[in-house]
Amino acid sequence: MMERGYLVSGRYQIIDTLGEGGMANVYLAEDTFLHRQVAVKVLRMDLQHDQATIRRFQREAKATCELSHPNIVSVYDVGSDDGMQYIVMEYVQGEDLKAFIERHFPMPLSEVLDMMDQILSAMQLAHSQGIIHRDLKPQNILVTPTGQVKIADFGIAVALNDQSATQTNSLLGSVHYISPEQARGGMATPRSDIYALGIILYELLTGKVPFAGDSAVTIALKHFHEEIPSMRALNDAIPQPLENVVLKATAKDPAQRYQSAAAMAQDLKTSLDPERANEPKFVATTVDQDLAATKVLADLPAAVSTSELAGQNQANAAEAKTATTATTATTATPEAKAKKKRKWLPWAIGGGVILLAGLIFALVLLFGKRDVVVPDLAGMSQSEATSALADHDLKVGQLVYENSTAIAKDLVIRSIPGKSSSVKADSQVRLVLSKGAKTYRISDYADLEYNEVKEKLTKAGLTVKRKSKSSDSIAAGRIIKQSIASGKRVVAKETTITLTVSSGEPTFALRDLTSYSKKSVQDYAEDKDIKVNFVEAYSDSVDSGSVISTDPTAGTMITTGTTITVTMSKGADPAQAERSFSKTIAIPFVSSSDTSSSDASSDDTSDNSAGSSASSAATTGNKIVIYIGDADHAIESIYKTLTITQDTNVTLNFTVKGDNTAEYRITRDGELFDSGSVTP
Structure with a gap:
């Protein structure tokens, strides 16, 4: 076990334990280089020197590294830290598909098809690169909070061109999802994965697996001999074309299944189309009787390997040879044989027993008890787990109870040692049973x-x-x-x-009371059980006696008993009323002769000059500039300009507000002529 804070290869800092398995432990870690969370799978310490396990562990890394797909858990790094083999993978937040089905069943058919489309897309890529998963089941498929699915645990996946693996790794997945050919110890193919995908689709649609039993052998036999139970009998909302996808994917004969994950995906996409509504039920042709009659080995889910079968055949041959030799060697007469037999039989039997006992004792001392593999007991009842352990020459040990949201009450959560652990025959295995969800x-x-x-x-x-x-x-x-x-x-x-x-006392939105009369406001207040404080104000826009505004404003949520202030109009402010009036001012014309010198010459020339000047002034006239200041004009701005050539009366129009006064200023030829204040 790695402790929290441990830095794997100086980069991946352990945060927590995610799970413990028979081959490896998985930890949540922080990638200190890229600042992201990752999952680190570390080969168990007791297996670090097991070359077969190391090869399998490395094969998992190799198989998954070759696959880059949004629906496959990514592998980021592979390495060794102080002799510990590890794989760094994408950390997927969420739950496995098994738990997801338990929580969300029944699901809309469209959602089921979307999930299967993602799974099939991922498996099509794996198969196209020569990789078979071999252990597809909902527990190996993760679902993120956004609904994205990711296939995990390619730990027993084997490349099709890995010939050594095909001879020594006849490994079987969970018996509920295993194909008939895998259960009988045959080589897995992409169509074996398709069989498992068909079972997964069945579970998505019905909430349960098609075959159940008291032992792994019982379930495996059902995969051989029994037809998939009708889904439409469980739920008639499932259309026949959709059931046909399951039936074709789970055909007993691999040749009658879909030839690829892509073909299954294509058929699945159109299974809800109205054009296929009247499609007949898919019926597979009769399965080869040799396949149907195949004996299921008692130690499922681990099939006998090729080497074990070869060893058994050699033993059988040796027994046959011994029997033949004994028959050939018998040449004496019946009487002689009987006497000889009576004479030597007790000694032969006694010697044989002693020899056999010694041989057994020597073998026990030399080899000890044989190694067996702990089966996957998750989800089984105590009696099912007991039978499964007995099939593997193991016994039930201590019972431990834990809360679990994923595993129903009284079913096995996990075993100690865990699944796939290698232990001695007759060992005790502790069962962790579910107390149900906390x-x-x-x-x-x-x-x-x-x-x-x-x-x-x-x-x-x-x-x-x-x-x-x-x-x-x-x-x-x-x-x-x-x-x-x-x-x-x-x-x-x-x-x-x-x-x-x-939210407190009942509330309501205050009505818009603008332009209401005082009486109307009082009636409203009485109806709503609120209080009113009236105030008055002048208004140029609202008639006297009508509402100008309210406090709080219209639309505000208030409760009964609230006091509001209502401002009523008094009409226009008299002090601000405008008054208009006018004033007429006489402006005399001033000619240049009025300002000529008193000592002007009396000669003809002087007389002619003076006459010419007077005539010029009369023609030019006086320039008058008028300024007024009132409500509409500023005293600094010119109100009017004019030129007079004779005495002229000018009328000035003023506008003032209230008691204000107006003012004016008049200049003549640039000089102030008159100014003053005026009132109406």
Whole structure:
């Protein structure tokens, strides 16, 4: 076991243990180089010197490294740390497909088809690269929170061109998903994986596997001899074309199955099409009787290897040869033989017994008990596990109980030692049995603070939803009622509880009272049981006696008994009323002769000059500039300009507000002529 914090190869820091298996332990780790979480599978210490196990471990890394697909768990790195073999893989958050089916069954057919399409796509890639999984089952398929599936555990996957592996690694997957040819010890092919995929599809559609029994042998025999149970009998909503996909994938004869995962995927995609609604049921032709009659070995799920079969054949041949020799050697007469037999029989029997006992004792001393493999007991009942262990010359040891959300109560979660562990025959195997999912007792949360209760329930694993409701008796923020009764025990992670929380006294949106009369406002207030504080204000836009505004504003949520302030219009402000008036001012014309010198010459020339100047002034005129200041004009701005050639009256128009005054200023030829203030 690796401790938390250990740095594998100076890079992968161990965070936690994810699982323990018969061959390897899996840890959650942090890749300190790329700052991401990964899964590190480490070969167990007691197997670090087992060359066959090391080769299998390395074969897993090789098989998976060759596969790059979004629906296959990726392998990032392979290495050795202080003699420990390890594989660094993608860390997939979520659950396995077995647990997913248990929690979500029944699922929409479209969702089932989408999951299978992802699985088939991944297996098509593996098969196209010559790799067979050999152990496809829901426990080896992970489902992320987003619904993406990823196939894991290519630990017994073998490349088709690996000839040594085909001779020494006749390994079988879980018996519920095993193909008939694998169960009889035959070589697995891509169609063996397709058989398992058909069983997985059956489980997705029905929530259970097609064959069950008290032992692995019983289940394997059913794979040989029994037809797949009708899914439409369990659920008539399953269309016949979809059932046909399962039936064809699980045909007893591999030749009658889909020839590839891609072919199965294509057939599956159209299985819900209306055009195929009247499709007849798929019926496979009769299976070869030699296959049907094949004997299932008692030590399933591990088939006898080729070398074991060869050894058995040699032993049988030796027995036959011995029998033949004994027959040939008998040449004496019957009487002589009888006498000889009577004379030497006791000694022969005694000597044979002693010799046999000595031989057995020597073999026990030399070899000890033979090694056997612990079967996969997960999901079995105690009696099923006992039978499976007996089939492998093992015994049930101590029973340990744990909570589990994935495994039903009283079924086996795992064994100690774990599945695929190599142990001596007659060893005891401890069984870890499920106590069922850990339950949580619901309390009475009435009148408690919602935030405090939510925090407590969320920590326990429940999903909490909130529903608001007004209440005259329960303070805002406190719980009125709960969807699950007090005292009930629930599985926290599978439970959603709805808490109805008080929003305080009943509320309603304040109506838009603009332009309402005072009487209308009072009637509304009486109907809604609210209080009104009236104030008045001048308004140029709202008629006197009508509502200008409210505080709070229209649309605000208020409760009964609330006091609102309503501003009523008094009409226009008299002080701001505009008044217009005018003032007429006489502006005399000033000619240049009025300003000529008094000592002007009296001669003709002077007289002519003066006359010419007066005539020029009269023609040019006086330039008048007028400035006014009132409500509409600024005194600094020119109001009007004009030129006069005679005395002229000018009328000035003023506008003022309230009691304000106006002012004016007039210049003539650039000089101030008149100015002053005026009132209406």
